[in-house]
Amino acid sequence: MSQAKLVRDKIPQIIRDTGAEPVTRVADVEEYRKLLRAKLVEEVEEFLSSDDPNELADVLEVLLALAGDLGVDQDHLEKLRTAKAVQRGGFADRIVWSGNAPTGGHATYVGLTSSA
Numbered sequence: 001m002s003q004a005k006l007v008r009d010k011i012p013q014i015i016r017d018t019g020a021e022p023v024t025r026v027a028d029v030e031e032y033r034k035l036l037r038a039k040l041v042e043e044v045e046e047f048l049s050s051d052d053p054n055e056l057a058d059v060l061e062v063l064l065a066l067a068g069d070l071g072v073d074q075d076h077l078e079k080l081r082t083a084k085a086v087q088r089g090g091f092a093d094r095i096v097w098s099g100n101a102p103t104g105g106h107a108t109y110v111g112l113t114s115s116a
Contacts, residue, residue: 005042006035008061036066 006027015022027035040062047055067077 004035006032006039033069036062036069040066 004025012022012024040059043055043058043062046052047059064074064077067074072080
């Protein structure tokens with residue numbers, strides 16, 4: 001086996017059903033958090049290279065696992081998302097911001113943080 005990676009809970013049984021025996025273990029909390037973040041990157045990259053909605057579903061599954069690891073359930077996460085959408089909007093309008101109009105000779109980026 002080249003490198004350990006986090007897999008969905010039913011994958012070991014799916015492998016067994018093919019006649020193979022998977023080598024698995026349960027990650028401790030710290031490793032789980034690290035592996036979840038690596039899985040998020042993996043799934044996002046797979047989606048970006050394919051535009052496949054199934055890959056987007058995988059991204060969502062990992063996001064929900066990350067939220068659960070933080071003690072945030074799906075309902076609470078949705079409330080956080082909704083509150084942010086009410087306050088700052090969503091992305092449906094496809095608005096691209098490139099700064100503010102020049103004041104004093106240069107463009108400014110005032111009032112927003114990376115959580116936009």
